[in-house]
Amino acid sequence: MFRLSIVGNVDINDISSSSVVHVGDNINTALKTKVFAVQREVPFYYGNEGSFKAYPFYQRPFPIPQPPEPFTMCVDNLGSFIRVQNIRILGVSSSAVLQIGSNRITSAEAHIKNTRQFVTDKPGPKEKTTYVQLGEEE
Helix, strand or coil, rough: CCCCCEEEEECCEEEECCEEECCCCEEEEEEEEEEEEEEEECCCCCCCCCCHHHHHEEECCCCCCCCCCCCCCCCCCCEEEEEEEEEEEEEEECCCEECCCCCCEEEEEEEEEEEECCCCCCCCCCCCCCCCCCCCCC
C-alpha cells in the first residue's frame, strides 16, 4: 500500500558515506560502504596503500540473518498518510538510511577496517596490563 508522506521539519547535521535520506515511497534501497582507515603516529604514506584486494575481508559475502522460525505478521495501515512533525538527527553515516515512507527492499553493507600503527610503546606505566576480569575471585 502506498501512502502520502507529510513531513513538517527535518533537521540533519551530517549525511555521509553511502547514506540516504528519502522522503516518499521507494521500491529498493541498496547501500554499500568500503572503508580502509590508517592511523599512524608518524604520518608517512607510501602511495600504494589501501587496496581492497589485499584484504579478503572486503571480498567476503555479507551474512544475511534468517529468522529462527517461521512467523506470520499482520499490518494495519490505518489511513493513507504518514505524518511526521519534527525529526532532528546529528548524523547518518556508513550505509545508513533515513526513510519516511514505504519501501519494499532495504539492504545495507559496511566493511570498515581500522589500522593503527605506532612507533613508540603504548602510553602508560611499564609492566602493567589493563584488563577486565570476569567472574569472581577464588
